[in-house]
Amino acid sequence: MSAADAPRNGPPGRTTLLVNGRARAVEADPATPLLYVLRNDLALNGPKYGCGLGECGACAVLVGDKAVRSCTVPLSALRGRPVTTLEGLGTAEAPHPVQRAFIEAQAAQCGYCLNGMIVATVALLRREPRPDEAAIRKALRHHLCRCGTHIEILAAVRLAADRAAADLAEPDA
Numbered sequence: 001m002s003a004a005d006a007p008r009n010g011p012p013g014r015t016t017l018l019v020n021g022r023a024r025a026v027e028a029d030p031a032t033p034l035l036y037v038l039r040n041d042l043a044l045n046g047p048k049y050g051c052g053l054g055e056c057g058a059c060a061v062l063v064g065d066k067a068v069r070s071c072t073v074p075l076s077a078l079r080g081r082p083v084t085t086l087e088g089l090g091t092a093e094a095p096h097p098v099q100r101a102f103i104e105a106q107a108a109q110c111g112y113c114l115n116g117m118i119v120a121t122v123a124l125l126r127r128e129p130r131p132d133e134a135a136i137r138k139a140l141r142h143h144l145c146r147c148g149t150h151i152e153i154l155a156a157v158r159l160a161a162d163r164a165a166a167d168l169a170e171p172d173a
């Protein structure tokens, strides 16, 4: 079942979300999972529908600085907290440093899992700018990649982490 086919039960109501720095009004049942609204109403297709059960990580977004699985978060749980999707991190012309590291490490095969991998990495580096290997593996351990590009994904996260650490180490100009 795709997100487009997913049931949307109950009467609609107006909810205002703060997504990628913009207030967005949506008409939806407050119980609607955030993922459906992002993809179906706001045309933000970075977050992917994988399992719909909170198990694969493909749908991850940032709520504040925390990575959450948007397929399991109802609109009513957001209460004005800022949501950042992959689209809010960077663009094709100006990718986020983590996106750049994933490109350079050639971490994509089909790419379906990468939204979640990148969002989880951004959240990791915000809370722990110098993660060791164990911390990286722990942050990604519940993100599934069916293509088996785990080695390249880990290399991408290490690259992004090394650059973040180097930036922190640079003396002020």
Ligand code: FES
Pocket: 048, 049, 050, 051, 052, 053, 054, 055, 056, 057, 058, 059, 060, 069, 070, 071, 072
């Ligand atoms: S689609 Fe949300 S965790 Fe799999």
Ligand code: FES
Pocket: 107, 108, 109, 110, 111, 112, 113, 114, 144, 145, 146, 147, 148, 149
């Ligand atoms: S690159 Fe295909 S699922 Fe990870």
